[in-house]
Amino acid sequence: MSAGESASVTIPLVPPRTGDPEITSELVADHGLSDDEYERICRIMGRIPTFTELGVFSAMWSEHCGYKNSKRLLQLLPTEAPWVIQGPGENAGVIDIGDGYALAFKIESHNHPSAVEPYQGAATGVGGILRDVFTMGARPIAILDSLRFGDLDSARVRYLFGGVVSGVGDYGNCIGVPNIGGEVAFDRGYEGNPIVNAMCLGLMKKEDLITASASGVGNTLMAVGARTGRDGIHGATFASEELSEESEESSRPQVQVGDPFTEKLLLEASLELISSGSITGIQDMGAAGITSSAAEMAGRAGNGVEIDVARVPVREPDMTPYEILLSESQERMLVVATKGYEDEVHRILEKWELEAEEIGEVTADGRFRVLEDGAVVADMPALPLTDGCPTYEREGIEADEVRELREMDLAEHLIPEGDLTKAFLLLLASPNVASKRWIYHQYDTTVRTSTAVRPGGDSGVIRIRGTEKAIAATTDCNGRFVYLDPRQGAMIAVAEAARNLVCSGAIPAAITNNLNFGNPLKQHIYYQFREAVLGMADACKAFETPVTGGNVSFYNETDGLAIYPTPVIGMVGIIENISHISPQAFQSEGDDIVLLGENTAEIGGAEYLYVTAGLVAGFPPRVDLTRERQLQRAVLTMIQEKELRSAHDCSDGGLACALAECALGDGEAPFGVNVVLDDALPPVATLFAESQGRIVVSCAPNRTENVIRLAMDHGVPARKIGTVGGRGESFHVTAVSGQIETDLTSLHQAYFGALPAIMNTPVSSEE
Amino acid sequence: MRVGVVTFPGSNCDYDLYKAAQQIGAKVEFIWHRQKNLDAYDALMLPGGFSYGDYLRAGAIARISPVMEDIIGFAENGGPVLGICNGFQILCEAGLLPGALVRNASLRFESKDIHLRVEQTDTPFTSEYQKGQILRMPIAHGEGNYEADDQLLEALEAEGRVVFRYVSSDGELSDEANPNGSKNSIAGLTNKSGNVLGMMPHPERAMEEILGSIDGVGVFLSLATNLSTVVL
Numbered sequence: 001m002s003a004g005e006s007a008s009v010t011i012p013l014v015p016p017r018t019g020d021p022e023i024t025s026e027l028v029a030d031h032g033l034s035d036d037e038y039e040r041i042c043r044i045m046g047r048i049p050t051f052t053e054l055g056v057f058s059a060m061w062s063e064h065c066g067y068k069n070s071k072r073l074l075q076l077l078p079t080e081a082p083w084v085i086q087g088p089g090e091n092a093g094v095i096d097i098g099d100g101y102a103l104a105f106k107i108e109s110h111n112h113p114s115a116v117e118p119y120q121g122a123a124t125g126v127g128g129i130l131r132d133v134f135t136m137g138a139r140p141i142a143i144l145d146s147l148r149f150g151d152l153d154s155a156r157v158r159y160l161f162g163g164v165v166s167g168v169g170d171y172g173n174c175i176g177v178p179n180i181g182g183e184v185a186f187d188r189g190y191e192g193n194p195i196v197n198a199m200c201l202g203l204m205k206k207e208d209l210i211t212a213s214a215s216g217v218g219n220t221l222m223a224v225g226a227r228t229g230r231d232g233i234h235g236a237t238f239a240s241e242e243l244s245e246e247s248e249e250s251s252r253p254q255v256q257v258g259d260p261f262t263e264k265l266l267l268e269a270s271l272e273l274i275s276s277g278s279i280t281g282i283q284d285m286g287a288a289g290i291t292s293s294a295a296e297m298a299g300r301a302g303n304g305v306e307i308d309v310a311r312v313p314v315r316e317p318d319m320t321p322y323e324i325l326l327s328e329s330q331e332r333m334l335v336v337a338t339k340g341y342e343d344e345v346h347r348i349l350e351k352w353e354l355e356a357e358e359i360g361e362v363t364a365d366g367r368f369r370v371l372e373d374g375a376v377v378a379d380m381p382a383l384p385l386t387d388g389c390p391t392y393e394r395e396g397i398e399a400d401e402v403r404e405l406r407e408m409d410l411a412e413h414l415i416p417e418g419d420l421t422k423a424f425l426l427l428l429a430s431p432n433v434a435s436k437r438w439i440y441h442q443y444d445t446t447v448r449t450s451t452a453v454r455p456g457g458d459s460g461v462i463r464i465r466g467t468e469k470a471i472a473a474t475t476d477c478n479g480r481f482v483y484l485d486p487r488q489g490a491m492i493a494v495a496e497a498a499r500n501l502v503c504s505g506a507i508p509a510a511i512t513n514n515l516n517f518g519n520p521l522k523q524h525i526y527y528q529f530r531e532a533v534l535g536m537a538d539a540c541k542a543f544e545t546p547v548t549g550g551n552v553s554f555y556n557e558t559d560g561l562a563i564y565p566t567p568v569i570g571m572v573g574i575i576e577n578i579s580h581i582s583p584q585a586f587q588s589e590g591d592d593i594v595l596l597g598e599n600t601a602e603i604g605g606a607e608y609l610y611v612t613a614g615l616v617a618g619f620p621p622r623v624d625l626t627r628e629r630q631l632q633r634a635v636l637t638m639i640q641e642k643e644l645r646s647a648h649d650c651s652d653g654g655l656a657c658a659l660a661e662c663a664l665g666d667g668e669a670p671f672g673v674n675v676v677l678d679d680a681l682p683p684v685a686t687l688f689a690e691s692q693g694r695i696v697v698s699c700a701p702n703r704t705e706n707v708i709r710l711a712m713d714h715g716v717p718a719r720k721i722g723t724v725g726g727r728g729e730s731f732h733v734t735a736v737s738g739q740i741e742t743d744l745t746s747l748h749q750a751y752f753g754a755l756p757a758i759m760n761t762p763v764s765s766e767e
Numbered sequence: 768m769r770v771g772v773v774t775f776p777g778s779n780c781d782y783d784l785y786k787a788a789q790q791i792g793a794k795v796e797f798i799w800h801r802q803k804n805l806d807a808y809d810a811l812m813l814p815g816g817f818s819y820g821d822y823l824r825a826g827a828i829a830r831i832s833p834v835m836e837d838i839i840g841f842a843e844n845g846g847p848v849l850g851i852c853n854g855f856q857i858l859c860e861a862g863l864l865p866g867a868l869v870r871n872a873s874l875r876f877e878s879k880d881i882h883l884r885v886e887q888t889d890t891p892f893t894s895e896y897q898k899g900q901i902l903r904m905p906i907a908h909g910e911g912n913y914e915a916d917d918q919l920l921e922a923l924e925a926e927g928r929v930v931f932r933y934v935s936s937d938g939e940l941s942d943e944a945n946p947n948g949s950k951n952s953i954a955g956l957t958n959k960s961g962n963v964l965g966m967m968p969h970p971e972r973a974m975e976e977i978l979g980s981i982d983g984v985g986v987f988l989s990l991a992t993n994l995s996t997v998v999l
Binding site: 166169261443444 | 817
């Protein structure tokens with residue numbers, strides 16, 4: 001028996017509330033609870049739950065809040081390091097970045113709402129992650145977004161994509177937090193289920209850290225911010241189900257509507273509340289609303305809470321306790337005010353023209369008790385709500401079709417059909433490779449005047465005012481690699497994230513992850529999940545980047561079809577001195593181009609296959625974590641010793657596309673490129689394979705020898721492959737038995753023109 | 768120089784503006800939108816952002832904010848007032864500047880670096896620039912498309928009140944270089960007496976090399992220089 005089951009000796013009886021439905025097995029099933037889980041609830045309660053209590057359990061034990069199918073595996077991830085101040089379990093992870101500062105950061109998904117209503121779904125996703133960060137006492141300083149959609153030849157996908165981008169943009173723009181990066185990928189594997197993950201970074205003085213804990217018996221619970229309405233009721237449960245064709249219509253009421261203006265006021269008010277010392281805890285009323293915020297805060301402190309729903313400010317009349325407890329109306333906070341400081345809370349909230357209302361108090365009896373105008377409507381032990389959720393470890397078996405795809409013979413695809421230059425330009429214009437400027441030109445990237453590297457580079461960089469330091473952040477995951485080999489794919493995601501940070505001059509520090517998967521009750525999905533977590537654990541250990549929190553999003557399926565498993569890695573790194581900030585683009589004509597790492601024939605899972613043959617197949621490239629670490633150390637040393645003019649990771653589209661990105665820069669004045677590659681490989685592999693562990697750097701010719709020597713010292717293969725040409729010259733890359741030659745105008749047009757051209761065609765919200 | 772940066776609920780460039788003014792040596796204070804009496808300030812700055820969420824229309828609610836009456840009085844007495852982005856929108860809504868800022872021609876939020884040409888240097892905000900100088904700085908707005916009727920445009924041009932125009936990197940006017948569809952590529956203009964400037968681009972975001980440009984410094988430096996030479 002768990003603690004909760006033996007906790008109550010006398011069982012408080014709660015009479016059924018007039019108007020509430022009777023508890024039947026159908027009602028239990030509608031709440032997403034299995035028979036076993038329901039029995040467990042009855043045992044914990046010592047009686048049959050009331051309708052309100054059932055709703056509370058259903059939300060708290062949903063996959064979204066309870067992590068019931070993921071918790072056991074997630075415990076395998078490394079979470080500790082000397083610089084980690086706050087690991088998983090809080091609103092956000094926190095690391096020490098020195099100089100008296102701490103960085104809070106977290107990533108979260110809003111996939112299901114965005115599939116149904118892209119603009120609001122994405123906007124409220126950004127709103128939620130901002131609140132997770134500022135409730136730690138940190139001021140949000142940057143946003144990143146990691147997005148996945150189906151192929152853009154569908155008018156509906158264009159509608160979803162356009163809506164999500166506006167939603168992410170409008171919310172962050174209004175709040176005034178710069179977007180510094182992220183990623184987007186398009187593949188038919190995401191057709192029915194777009195992925196919308198938003199990450200936020202916040203900065204604070206170390207002493208301003210506050211946690212979401214309901215400590216201090218007798219302290220007052222206060223609802224702060226927007227009023228509670230009927231929107232988003234059971235959003236957490238909704239997020240824990242597969243979508244179907246009907247979902248779009250029937251689920252729309254479960255999608256919340258964002259109000260970034262109120263959020264901006266709430267942000268300022270919350271930071272003022274925290275620094276005023278009048279509160280002991282604060283938490284966003286996010287998924288499962290008041291229920292989860294109150295239960296989680298009580299759970300962390302080992303206390304109870306008592307709330308009277310009649311005192312919660314509501315937007316509409318006649319809301320039931322069930323609705324008030326489970327509403328996911330946005331821009332609300334639960335605050336624990338120190339007894340006697342309630343007036344101070346009111347004063348601060350009034351200044352920001354927001355409401356605050358006393359709705360209950362912290363109790364010593366460990367109960368989660370809900371009153372309606374004084375009459376008890378729910379009375380349950382608090383701890384089992386958060387800690388008593390059953391967790392499962394399931395059997396995972398790889399799907400035969402994935403194994404067949406992985407083992408497919410790709411030899412014929414290494415022989416190009418026709419002209420290599422044509423294939424290259426096609427690849428460069430693929431939305432997966434092409435410039436994402438169409439997206440980030442809709443995001444404010446420079447507000448707060450600290451953005452040192454804007455979106456479009458390997459990672460975004462924010463300088464820390466008043467120090468020599470800067471923070472770099474990136475999000476990464478190639479879902480195709482994870483699909484074809486979950487363990488390798490997840491390791492690659494971590495390795496690439498670290499590589500991106502290093503290319504910008506940062507030392508990788510920690511991770512927040514967003515694990516987007518299908519239905520974990522299916523064996524082949526659980527296999528993907530388990531393997532990905534294991535791969536991630538290995539890679540996080542290798543790079544010394546502990547996981548400080550994150551989010552699991554299961555049930556990303558439509559009509560039984562799951563997305564590619566997409567464990568997005570949000571990684572942050574520290575740049576010790578702003579003089580180390582390194583650009584990805586070539587800087588000067590005549591510089592040498594040096595390739596660190598080795599080209600291989602690993603074409604599996606490459607964008608080239610998708611673009612030329614519509615294929616997602618083959619073994620994804622192998623990543624050797626030890627060699628990868630050596631490579632990254634080498635590059636960091638070169639950057640810190642000022643040997644380099646630029647550094648850029650090789651990823652989507654392979655070496656040829658990486659060289660194009662280095663040449664094009666921001667597009668204003670591209671450089672020519674003259675590169676000769678003597679690898680004894682088919683040219684398709686040399687140019688387009690997405691082999692791991694490669695970084696393209698450029699340096700002044702008199703530094704080349706040093707650069708190669710430093711690489712060798714770290715055990716990293718390195719060679720000069722060419723030179724940076726003049727502005728207006730051509731882009732010329734020669735491989736053994738094949739070459740790419742194009743003028744810079746065509747290169748520019750392919751890379752920068754692709755997304756705008758696609759998005760100038762009509763969109764449709766129809767299937 | 769004592770500068771007041773006016774914070775409306777929803778302003779989000781107030782801190783950036785504060786830092787920019789401080790960088791050129793000004794003594795800066797925030798002015799909450801309910802504050803009365805602005806006598807202590809030599810110059811006022813209205814920051815960018817989304818005052819009142821831009822609900823109804825950008826700047827439309829801020830214009831009736833308590834502080835506006837005093838700002839109008841301050842401007843009418845010849846005090847320099849600088850409105851950037853949302854601040855420019857508010858100045859238009861409040862009638863301190865003519866014309867209106869409507870949705871960008873692209874119907875999208877536009878956030879990127881643009882180039883400006885300095886058209887007038889006989890203003891308290893641009894005297895440190897050269898006429899015809901090309902500046903690079905960010906824009907970030909959804910409603911920056913300057914709209915005015917032909918008569919007003921003619922008057923603005925005749926009176927030399929267009930201070931900044933969107934141009935290409937080599938200083939040429941073109942539709943391509945005009946990021947929002949503004950009439951006559953207008954990026955910034957003054958009132959008749961020249962003491963009120965509204966501009967959509969963000970000079971306060973172009974104050975340090977690490978941010979990509981220092982071309983915005985001139986706006987603040989001009990103001991400081993002019994205020995130190997007049998007795999207020």
